[in-house]
Amino acid sequence: MSSQKMLDRIRHDKRIWAHRVLTKHDQNPFFRVMRSVNAPIVDVEGQQRIMLGSNNYMGLADHPLVVEGARTALDKYGATVTGSRLLNGTIDLHMELEAELADWHGTEAAIVFTTGYQANLGAISALVGVGDTVVVDSGAHASIYDACRLSRANIRAFRHNQVDKLEEKLSRSEGAILVVVDGLYSMHGDLPPLVEIAALCEKYDAALMVDEAHSVAVMGPQLTGVAEMFGIADDVDVRMGCFSKGLGSSGGFVAGSTDIVDAMRCHARTFMFTTAGVPAALGAAQAAIRLARSSEGQERSRRVLGNARYLHDGLAAAGVDVGTESNTPLPDGTEMISAIVPVNIRDDLKAMNIWKEVYDQGIFVSYATFPAVAQGAAMLRVCLQADHTTEQLDRTIDVISKVIAGHGLLRQAEPVSVSV
Template identity: 50%
Template sequence: MTDSSAPAAPVDVFAKVRGHERAEQLAAAREANLLPYFHVQDSPALPVVTMEGAEKIQLGSNNYLGLTSDPRVIAAAHGAIDAYGTGLTGSRLLNGTIPLHVQLEEEIADWMGTEEAIVYSTGHQANVGALGTILAPGDTVVADSGDHASILDGCLLSKAKLRPFRHNKLDKLEKQLQRAQGDGGGVLVVVDGVFSMEGDIAPLPEIAALCERYGARLMVDEAHGAGVLGARGAGTSELLGVEEQVDLRMGTFSKSLASCGGFIAGSHEVVEYLRISSRSFLFTASAVPAAVGAALAALRIVRSDEGPALTGAVLDNGRYLRQGLEDLGYAVLQPQRVNPAGAPETDIVTPIVTVTVGDDWKAVLLWRALFDAGVFVNTALHPAVPPSGAALRTSVMATHSREHLDRALEIFGRVKRDFEAEHGELPGPDLHR
């Protein structure tokens, strides 16, 4: 007889790490030297970098304005270390706030046109901290399916009811807002201003109008828009003239602001609540002084007379690369027609230019061929993109010259010819028309 009171055989909590759905693919990619991740860059994030001993044209960096190598930003990071040391060894609540934090928050709020701003140690913490604090069980959050993973993490942490809608589909957003009317709590819509994988822009005027109609608050993640779009470089909300209708704006320092960290900008009452309630702000170490000093210096460059020239250069480079890739027969998104605030209707191409490939293995093989030929791009596979939506994500900097981009396009053309001769045709431009 068996003893029914005996404990059941224990389940190893680590069992899930063995034989997971990606294990075979990962092993096969490693064996074939096709793994597109964790490659070591041996130089600063310049337009041309050294990776594992060879030069590559860097088309995989979010250093949109090229400020990580600006002497003034580097000097500010050094100056912060000299003044405050290498780390603050405590949270902002306790001993981790220095004058640079206060200055940076004041200048971000002024830049964003909001009452206040709060700085987090990372952009991920900013989204998780804001959403996980503002939302609560009983509330509803309506999120675009293309939103960044940190937004989803914050929504899940909050335990609010999550109602996702198909990427940039306004009819689907409205349907979810209608359903949320019966949920009983507060409603927050949260979208990326510029979507990190696709590179396209959220239709914020229409989204803001729907929020107003249904009594929902609106939060916009400007991680990839701040420093790039708008006359002040303040992001998609500024570009599209809806700053007054957006309740919260999030941004990062790890893109245009050449550092690491994140912020939430909004009303005094919301920011004050986050300061005393947001766990990812209260219970994490303050950003190191070098990061804060660098971000402040970069922000001041963006807000100076140099800012519009940098913004113009990176957008011109995005347009040039997108058109060049389309001319070569790659599947890239068409420019978006937008109505900027106070300006004529125009077409916008952001610094993110994504090439749709479809099949995961084709994407990895194409990435490897480009890498070996001297171009580094990012590979996006499911779940970062929808199933069968594997893509190569390229991104440009203001400091890329036409020579850099022309050389990259020549490599893209040569690689495509050779690749299709061996592996069959890639999706063409008609995919996105």
């Protein structure tokens, strides 16, 4: 590298320095190497560990039907399409998949992107631009904020899940207005007050986009996500989702009206100027969607949410802080425990040390710190799968609670009854 200024900047970057030091001393919670299939037990760097850091919520990543779907597409179309959808990259499998997504979501159309990240970038930047306004929840995913910047629209962030703050921003917005929220927030696993948000969008003539990346295939009567679960799917203009989480494949999509989807076909740069997803991923996604729409999909959804409730209640009973202050209750007033259970530590160094102790005892969870969460909100992110066993969850509760107790961070145990 010829630029000394650039080299100096890299060498004095605190995050890069921390990454190198932590890696050298085997303390880095990131970039750990998986050596087996994504399942409840994974070989991580030579040791079998209970996998509680994966987004494989429905357990479809290694499901025989999903693997067969990938294999069939690979045999028919080869390893890659070698081009963008705009040119030679559209195959009939794309058309079948988009038609099935639209039918599943009850929308006029759908469009498939190579990744979920690109779906958000492409969708938002295709729909708003200079002179318009994007109003976005402060807890929204990084891809949403990057998309807002790419669009060059005015960006107005409102405090996480605070409807009154959203209305303040809407009342001062200009041009075409797009409100963007997550259906399920990926760090704390909490839900937005979506009914109230949709009502405000109607009041201020704003379009509503919901990122269902972590809720599609897991929540809702037909498992299309949180908008459906709250009964307002028809009030959401843009429904984004991923194949790479509950659906056990790779890629992203948007479902909506023909106008919305055509705007993306013609203006979404992340759709127009990138090679289309590999056929195997499309075949796996199609098989996973069909499975999600079956009775087995419903049964897997019940299992993963039951596992989440079991782990959440077990940790809470042991005095572990698994609280989510902003979680929105369901329409019937009950609390939804999603497949993402937060273990709040708050102190960065303590959270990292706790992560390593838990990891060394054979349990893989995710460590989250700023900017993935707010400053001073470091946590362990625990993700459940449909195929986790009660024995695995009991082992996890025991290890996490004892490690946290060793750091003096247990709260008074909550009087909850543990149930599947």
